[in-house]
Amino acid sequence: xxxxxxxxxxxxxxxxxxxxxxxxxxxxxxxxxxxxxxxxxxxxxxxxxxxxxxxxxxxxxxxxxxxxxxxxxxxxxxxxxxxxxxxxxxxxxxxxxxxxxxxxxxxxxxxxxxx
Amino acid sequence: xxxxxxxxxxxxxxxxxxxxxxxxxxxxxxxxxxxxxxxxxxxxxxxxxxxxxxxxxxxxxxxxxxxxxxxxxxxxxxxxxxxxxxxxxxxxxxxxxxxxxxxxxxxxxxxxxxxxx
Numbered sequence: 001x002x003x004x005x006x007x008x009x010x011x012x013x014x015x016x017x018x019x020x021x022x023x024x025x026x027x028x029x030x031x032x033x034x035x036x037x038x039x040x041x042x043x044x045x046x047x048x049x050x051x052x053x054x055x056x057x058x059x060x061x062x063x064x065x066x067x068x069x070x071x072x073x074x075x076x077x078x079x080x081x082x083x084x085x086x087x088x089x090x091x092x093x094x095x096x097x098x099x100x101x102x103x104x105x106x107x108x109x110x111x112x113x114x115x
Numbered sequence: 116x117x118x119x120x121x122x123x124x125x126x127x128x129x130x131x132x133x134x135x136x137x138x139x140x141x142x143x144x145x146x147x148x149x150x151x152x153x154x155x156x157x158x159x160x161x162x163x164x165x166x167x168x169x170x171x172x173x174x175x176x177x178x179x180x181x182x183x184x185x186x187x188x189x190x191x192x193x194x195x196x197x198x199x200x201x202x203x204x205x206x207x208x209x210x211x212x213x214x215x216x217x218x219x220x221x222x223x224x225x226x227x228x229x230x231x232x
Contacts, residue, residue: 009155034220043119043205043223090158094220102148103209103221107157 002027002093006106013081014114021076021109023065023091032094033074034103035065039087047089050074061085086113118142121206121224128231134193136227138206145211147189148221149173149181152203164189165211196231203228 003026013019025031032051036044048059055067065076074091088110092103122137140147149161150173160173162181170181178200182190189208193200207221 032220036223041226041228043121043225044207044221045223046220049220092220102160102163105158107155 002031002095002104004091004093004104004106006089006091006109008109009107010110010112012112012114015083016080019076019078019081019085019111021089021091021111023074023076023106024072025074025091025093026072027093027095029096030069031096033065033067034092034094035059035063035074035076036090036092036105037061037087038090038108044090047076081111081113083113083115086111119206119208119222119224121204121227123227124225126227126229128193128196128229130197130231132193132196132231134196134229134231136191136193136204136206136229138189138191138208138224139187140189140208140222141187142208142210142222143186144208144222145186146209147183148207148209149179149189149191150205150207151175152205152226158205161191193229196229198231201229201231 005024034049035047038044048057050057050067057065088108090108091106094103095101119140128134146165148163150158159175164170164183180192204227206224209221
């Protein structure tokens with residue numbers, strides 16, 4: 001069964017600084033990988049997803065993530081953080097097979113943006 | 116724009132009441148899910164459904180039941196609400212990957228914040 005670890009519960013970044021949120025997964029083959037963002041009081045919105053091919057994936061709001069098979073990681077990055085990026089971020093992994101399947105979510109990383 | 120709609124953003128209910136949380140999706144998705152979200156615990160799966168009238172327990176089904184009479188609607192029922200069910204409830208839906216096996220992920224609703232007093 002697959003699993004996801006987000007080792008950072010909170011991260012504080014200055015506005016304009018770069019950001020990297022960590023995600024490590026456990027799965028026996030190449031998985032499907034997702035990053036979601038949740039603004040306060042809202043549901044989760046898909047930022048980006050990795051299926052196959054290019055290991056650097058571009059998403060919405062200027063975010064990108066890189067799949068590194070050797071490190072079992074799918075870290076989320078943004079070159080310059082804006083105050084509106086303050087939110088909670090969830091990494092998720094899905095199995096690569098047909099038929100019904102559930103995503104497994106990490107416990108989330110809360111991003112705080114300081115002025 | 117495709118949507119998952121949760122009928123209430125905020126609810127306040129009394130202990131012992133029977134509570135219904137409604138979720139409707141307009142994407143013709145086969146699969147629907149109910150999660151609860153609590154600080155420090157992330158998303159915990161309560162129930163899911165992969166077809167009409169089909170339901171499966173998730174990780175924390177105690178105190179909850181579900182109903183899926185139509186493909187687009189998935190209801191979460193708190194049989195007798197208790198204060199420890201105060202939480203944010205999130206509904207999600209997804210298509211079933213076909214022959215190509217591509218998983219497109221979930222689409223989430225905006226959530227219902229339930230307070231039981």
